[in-house]
Amino acid sequence: MSTVDLVSFDDALATYDPVMGLEVHVELGTRTKMFCGCSTELGAAPNSQVCPTCLGLPGALPVVNATGVESAIKIGLALNCEIAEWCRFARKNYFYPDMPKNFQTSQYDEPIAFNGYLDVQLEDGEVFRVEIERAHMEEDTGKSTHVGGATGRIHGASHSLLDYNRAGIPLIEIVTKPIEGAGRRAPEVARAYVAELRELIRALGVSEARMEQGQMRCDVNLSLRPIGREKFGTRSETKNVNSLRSVERAVRYEIERHAAVLDEGGTIVQETRHFHEDDGTTTSGRVKEEAEDYRYFPEPDLVPVAPSREWVEELRAGLPELPRVRRARLQAEWGLSDKDMQAAVNAGAVDLIEATIAEGAPADQARKWWLGELSRTANETQRELAALPITPAQVARVSALVKEGKLNDKLARQVIDGVLKGEGEPDEVVEKRGLAVVSDEGALTTAVEEAIAANPGVAEKIRGGKVAAAGALVGAVMKATRGQADAARVKELILEKLGV
Template structure:
């Protein structure tokens, strides 16, 4: 019997319920409770100190910017900001948590009872309720060496890097998301996308899913059609791309439905998403809050943001992504369908930022929606995850417009930026990609091409000027695509004694 049920049968017989928990690493200069640098990478165990290593006698101090970011996130999610909240100790024993507890917030979070309006691909809007957003610290990172899967089972040994331990986190937890039916996977992806866009606009995180700055735990349960009770949920941990969020939810729906159809029970557990085939595999039984033995953190004072401080932070909120999209739709005279195309490809805000950097609207749209989208698809990555900035794209567009680059050379420059070779000007210098505009250099290449194809020369002189295209192609090949094709054609016709 199959391990999964056909998706159409799933949605015909069951109602899905989602709960999405998103962990966001903040872009503060230092960690949440100590002065160690908050920076991705670095040699293992170099961004550590007695506090984030949990050594005896070390005391934590709250990162003020981290608290401000938490409040701003809460406001952006239309939450109520608690007038008084405090940290708690979440106790569990695992090697990546050096203190054997995580400093988090339990029953007294900083932000509660909000919502985020999420637009789907066809323009329908779903309101996702926000249960809470609370502050905590990240854990270290375990690397399991010697096995076939990269997991602890079958590994020869494990290595621990505590550079990430203590990095500021905000965990954003939705209320149960019901009534989405067959669109549940799409809603999950759209929610994480909208949340990512909001956080990026606020400047509180780089939201790099590929680096773990934003991670989603996807809770899924099924109930028979018409049932008032929720089913038993599974939690797929640390899903790290928008595409994978959608795939994980869809797979869990088909897996759980097959279990229920066979009369078996869904186990409440954590699961791991497999990028290779889009399936999930069992992790560990899912703990309850009682298992963590929460109690108030005795080494940190409560936080009581004043109403005046909250309003000061509210005033710092930027133009929100959906508000910006409405503005640019009017400014660029886009139809609803054209705007949705930009949004659905993930290009809307990137195009807007490229325009803000000085590029014409049409050129910015063309580069992001066409060539850069192709590059993202070939990498199976989201457009925003490409390692190129709107300012860099705007610079390439500028160089093409002024004739320093052809479109083809511009694409080569973009490839260099994506490969980590530096900014566009650095790539041009290193690869020698500027357009050959010296007429004397072009004339030498043209004369060589004309001499090699006398029959084409006769056609041009006989009035078939379109035949010049063959000579243009030969010259472009000889100059490795670095000649100005328009100027080459002009010179060819001149050399053949023809007025173009």
């Protein structure tokens, strides 16, 4: 199915009701793996952080990572889940090169956390509740690198390389219940949910949840059913989507693709699919297995996990301020309207604004730069705001230079552009580009006198009381100084010279 075969989003929603299920995998930030003592540090040489246990060698026995269990309970509590009094691990059997044991140690019918929910706020302020089916512990797989092909996938590759450093890293998989009732807002709901979940994970301190590094990734399950029907349609599962924008695009594309197949009388295949960042499309992966195909059975080498109620309540009492509560506090501290705060949330700018204020910038200036110039740049380059090559400290320094009178807003924008282009710190960009405000009173006075002499008619209007006409002379001076004069000081000098 190519893009030309798709049904438009509006036409699809006129006939069908989308149902979603989102499965989010989060790599925990533990120092060691889930069932052995191997390091989880990134960047090590391939296959240098492995041992008999995570390689599945005969006779090696796993031991549960206590910090991993604690992190799982924290996540479950923050998601309003019930925490199991007793749960156990299972073996999920499948044969794939990146799984050295030929099974994954996971949880099946007895997860550590279940039956929760997460409220997410949409762009217009509406709150949508996403119900959580479960959050369970498991281990990550290794990494396959396919060499010799044009696409980086196994098809067409001449050979594959395997790195098992990642095999055994602790994962929490968070699975929603079927998300119904979102209608045309389904793509927005999916994005908002993953964004809120990422904020929550970071607030708990259990993972950095950097999607671009694979620390958090989302599998998007989607099906369509004719409007008015209760029975779900056949679902597809788009695997390992690794950005908020891509989650939204994957849902939208699959709605249009499913509708096209169904409108033509076709049948949706239950399969996994790959998402393509370049054009926002998905392509077929493999037929999707059912749970029984994995031949789950209890892990015989691990004892059950039975967190005491006292420990669970101790962890609950120690939970940090959660994202929605924090946003309400910051909104009050910054004096923002609901609309302005929602704009900051939608742009992914809350953390950046807070960090910029912590570096000394006034709240209104921090918000102005992140939601103005920098958001525009992020949109134009199709990047997350936080991925821009500029830090809160650098933005705060630009704000300070404006406050000190060394830059005006126009020059400040050029300084930000220089920082984004890798030209150095703000002060270095000012020096290299010669962007400092002209503060020499003599030079400003000369420029003002020349502007008055060149515009006698405007000068006469100002003398006659039409002060607003001074804007034309200010513009002339700003042009003469290449925008590097302080406009307010220029106006003062003009009025002084004209005796107004």
